[in-house]
Amino acid sequence: MDNHIHPTIFKISKKQRSEKLNQTPRLLWFTGLSGSGKSTLANAVESRLFEEGYHTYLLDGDNVRTGLNNDLGFSDEDRIENIRRISEVSKLMMDSGIIVLSAFISPFQKDRELISNLVGEDNYIEIFVDCPIEVCEARDVKGLYAKARKGLIKDFTGIDSPYEEPTNPFLHIHSDREKLNFSVDQIINAVKEKLSF
Template sequence: MELAENIIWHDASVSKIERRQKNKHHSFVLWFTGLSGSGKSTVANAVATELYNRNTANYVLDGDNIRHGLNNDLGFSEEDRKENIRRIGEVAKLFVDSGTIVLTAFISPFKEDRNTVRHLLEKEEFIEVYVDCSLKECENRDPKGLYKKARNGEIKQFTGIDSPYEQPVNPEITINTETSNLQECVTSILEHLEKKNWI
C-alpha cells in the first residue's frame, strides 16, 4: 500500500473538453464484442476508415494486436481474460481523455468485464456494439483456424467451445454480420453516432 499512498494524480494542463473542441467531435469508445470470427475487427476498421475520411481522430485497439505487446504476458484463463479487458479499458479511457474516438475489437466474453469498462468512463462515453453471428457461421468462416484447433483439443478455454460467451443484454448497437453486409453494418453504426451528434 505504501506505493499507492505516495502516488498523486496530476491534472492535465489541457482538458478533455478542450481537446474535443479542437477536434470538433465527441470522444468515446465503440466497444465491439462478439465471437471469434464474427467480424469485429473487420467492421471496426471499416468504421474507422469512414471516421478518418470525415476528419475525426480515431484509433482501433484490436485484440490480437494488443496481445502482441501490452498484454503479451497474459494467457486465456478466466483471470487473464479479465485482466486483458481491464487493461484495455484503462487504455481506452486514456484515448477518450485525449479527445479521440477509440474502437476496440475484443471478444470480451464476460458481461461483468464489459460493464467494468463502461463504468470506468463517464456517461455518454461508451457504446457497446454487439457483433451478432452464430457459432455455426463463425466456425464455417474460421479465418484463423482457431475453431478447428479448439475442436481438436489443441486450444483450451476457447470462447464458444469450452468457455462461455455471455451475450450483451442491452447493447446500444447490434449488427448481424451473418445477415447484413459490411457496408450495411458500417452505415448502421455511423447513423447511430450521427443521431447522437457525436460525429
Template sequence: MSDSNIVWHETTVKKEERQARNNHKSCILWFTGLSGAGKSTLANALEHTLFARGYNSYVLDGDNVRHGLNKGLGFSDEDRKENIRRIGEVAKLFVDAGTIVCTAFISPFKEDRDRVRELVEEGEFIEVYVRCSLEACESRDPKGLYKKARTGEIPSFTGISSPYEEPENPEITVDSDQISIEESVNQIIAYLVEKNILAKEV
C-alpha cells in the first residue's frame, strides 16, 4: 500500500480534553545519560511519586522496550537511531493520551533526541540529563557491561568505544553522583510545577 492511501484520522477526544480530565498536562520526560547513570532508577522513582499523587504516568525503559517493540535491533549507530525513532513515536502517543511519559534511554546522539523533540509541541519535550561521571558509572556497573566493554566483549559501547553527545541545553540536569534519588525527584517535580504541567501542591 502506498503512502497516498494512508490518511490521518482525527480522534474524537482531543489531547486537551484528556489533560483537563487528568488535571495535569502531558509531556515527555526524556532521561538521557551514560549506562549506569541512574536513568531507569530515577524515572521509576519519579513515576512512583507521580502515581502516589494521582497523576497519570508511565515509564518506557530502554531494556524493557528491546524485549518487544524494538526486539531485533542491535547497537550499531543505525539501530540506535531506529530504536530512538520508534520510542519517540510511542512517547508522542502517550502525550496525545494525556499521560506524562518517562523515557529512560542512553540515546547518545543529539540529532536523535532533537528529532523526538520536534514530534511534539513546544514545552512537551523535557530533556533530563542524568549527569554522572564515567568513573562513577563504571564503578557502579550494575549489569557488568563496562567490564565486558573493557575486555572487548561488547563492541560499540557508549562512553568506551562509542561516543555520547552530552545535551547542550537540557531543561533539567540531575547530577546523580552528587545528590540523592529523593532530591533528584524533587528537582524534577519542582520543574513540572514551575512550568504548570503539574498543579502546585497546597
C-alpha cells in the first residue's frame, strides 16, 4: 500500500450496522455457465429474502459490465480483474450490513478462492448453478454461444475458454432438472441460519 494512503477508521462498525438491520451480512455467490440460470435464480432468491424482511442487493454480470467494469474485456486477465473489483464492492456492501447476491460466471477456481479469502470464508456462500452446456446453448436468447462457435466472440466460457467447476460449493443446484421454486426453497432453507444475527 502507498505510504500516502491512510484508510479512515469509521465510528460506526460493521457489527453496529448488522445489529441495526438485525441480520448477518453474507455474500451469496452464484457461479455457472452463461445460460445456466444464475441471474434468474439470484433474482428469485433476492425477491424472497426481500419479502421476508432482509436487506439485500444483487450484483449481476451484465449490469456491472455496463458501468463499473465497462473498461474490461473477456481475456483471462480482464476476467480476473472483473471478479476482483466485484469482490471489493461486495465487501464494502457487506460492511454496510447488506446481504449481497452476486451472479457471475466466475470460471476460475483461484478467483473464487480469492473472493472467499477477501470477504472471509464464513461470509462466502458459493452456489454452483450446474447446467449442461447443450441446455445452456438451447436457452441462449442472446445468441452468444452461436457467435462463439462461429469465432465471432473470443474467449467464451465453455467454448474456447474453460469453466472450472467448483469442487466443494455450499450448494449445488441442477437448474436443468429442478423447478425454479424448488431451487429457491432449497437455497433459502440452507442459508437462513447463516443470515440471522
